[in-house]
Amino acid sequence: MLRALGLLLMLGAGTAMGADKIRYCDYPVYPPISWSDGKQVRGLAPSVVKHLFGALGYEVETVVLGNWKRCLLDAAEGRVDVVLAYSTAQREQSLAFSQVPVLREDVAVFINRQHPVRFERLEDLARYRGGLLFGESYGVDFDRLVARSNNIEWVSDSGQNFGKLIRGRIDFITQERRTGELYVEHLKGAEDIVALPKALSVDYLRIAVSRRSALASQMPQIDAQLQRMVEAGDIERWLNESEVTYRDMVSLPADAQ
Numbered sequence: 001m002l003r004a005l006g007l008l009l010m011l012g013a014g015t016a017m018g019a020d021k022i023r024y025c026d027y028p029v030y031p032p033i034s035w036s037d038g039k040q041v042r043g044l045a046p047s048v049v050k051h052l053f054g055a056l057g058y059e060v061e062t063v064v065l066g067n068w069k070r071c072l073l074d075a076a077e078g079r080v081d082v083v084l085a086y087s088t089a090q091r092e093q094s095l096a097f098s099q100v101p102v103l104r105e106d107v108a109v110f111i112n113r114q115h116p117v118r119f120e121r122l123e124d125l126a127r128y129r130g131g132l133l134f135g136e137s138y139g140v141d142f143d144r145l146v147a148r149s150n151n152i153e154w155v156s157d158s159g160q161n162f163g164k165l166i167r168g169r170i171d172f173i174t175q176e177r178r179t180g181e182l183y184v185e186h187l188k189g190a191e192d193i194v195a196l197p198k199a200l201s202v203d204y205l206r207i208a209v210s211r212r213s214a215l216a217s218q219m220p221q222i223d224a225q226l227q228r229m230v231e232a233g234d235i236e237r238w239l240n241e242s243e244v245t246y247r248d249m250v251s252l253p254a255d256a257q
Contacts, residue, residue, distance in 0.1 A: 020058050021060075021061055024081065025062075026045060026046060026084075027070075027133075029158045032245075033242075036064075045084045047242070048084070056221060070135075082210070085205070085206065086138075100223045102207060104204055107175070108180060110165065110195050111172050111194065114192050115168055125145065130151055130171065132146070132155075133157070138200060158175075166189045166192075175195075182243065185247070
C-alpha cells in the first residue's frame with residue numbers, strides 16, 4: 001500500500017514538474033495592455049495569458065521580439081503559440097481566435113492641435129500623413145485606405161510615432177484610445193497631443209492561437225476558462241491594476257526605476 005502511494009506521489013510530482021510549456025509573444029508598447037518596466041513585460045495581456053493557460057496546466061514562456069509584425073509572423077509560422085490581437089480575415093488564416101473577447105477597445109485618431117486634422121469619415125485621413133507600428137491593422141476599410149493612399153510611415157516604436165507627431169512630421173496616429181491617452185500623460189512635449197472624439201473603429205482584443213500549435217485543438221477549453229475569468233471580474237481588476245502600476249512607474253525618477 002505504501003509503495004503504491006509512493007508511486008502515485010512520484011507520478012504526480014513528475015506531472016507537475018513536466019508541465020507543458022507554451023510560448024507567448026508580446027510587443028510591450030501598449031500600456032496598460034502590455035508594457036515593459038525594463039526587466040519584464042507587465043500589463044493586462046501577460047496577466048491574462050499566464051492565468052488563463054496556467055489554469056489549463058501550461059507553463060508560459062514570454063517572448064519579446066523587435067516589432068509587432070514579427071510576433072504575428074512567428075505565430076503564423078508556429079514558432080510561438082499565442083498572441084493577443086484583433087481578428088482579421090487575413091490573420092484568421094493562420095490564427096484561431098477566441099470567441100470570448102479579452103477587451104473591447106476604442107481606436108482613436110491622435111493629432112497635434114497645432115496642426116488640425118479634419119476627420120468626419122475614413123476617407124478624410126487620405127489627405128494626411130499618418131504613423132503606424134509595423135503589423136498594426138485597424139479593419140479592412142482602414143487597411144485598404146492605407147494601401148491605396150500610401151500615406152503611412154511605418155515604425156517599430158510608439159515613442160518614434162508620438163515624437164514625429166509632436167514635431168509635426170506626421171499628422172495623425174491611430175491608436176487604442178486608452179493606450180494613447182495613458183502614454184502621452186507623462187510624455188515630454190505632448191501637451192498638444194489629443195485624441196479626436198470620433199472613434200476610428202471599435203474592436204475586440206482576443207486570444208489568438210497559432211493554427212500550427214497543439215493549443216489550436218483546445219479553443220473550447222480556452223473560451224470556457226476565459227469566460228470564467230471575465231465573469232469573476234479578473235480582467236477588469238488586472239486592467240485597473242496595470243494602469244495604476246504604469247502611472248506609478250513613469251512618475252518615478254529615472255534612477256529610482
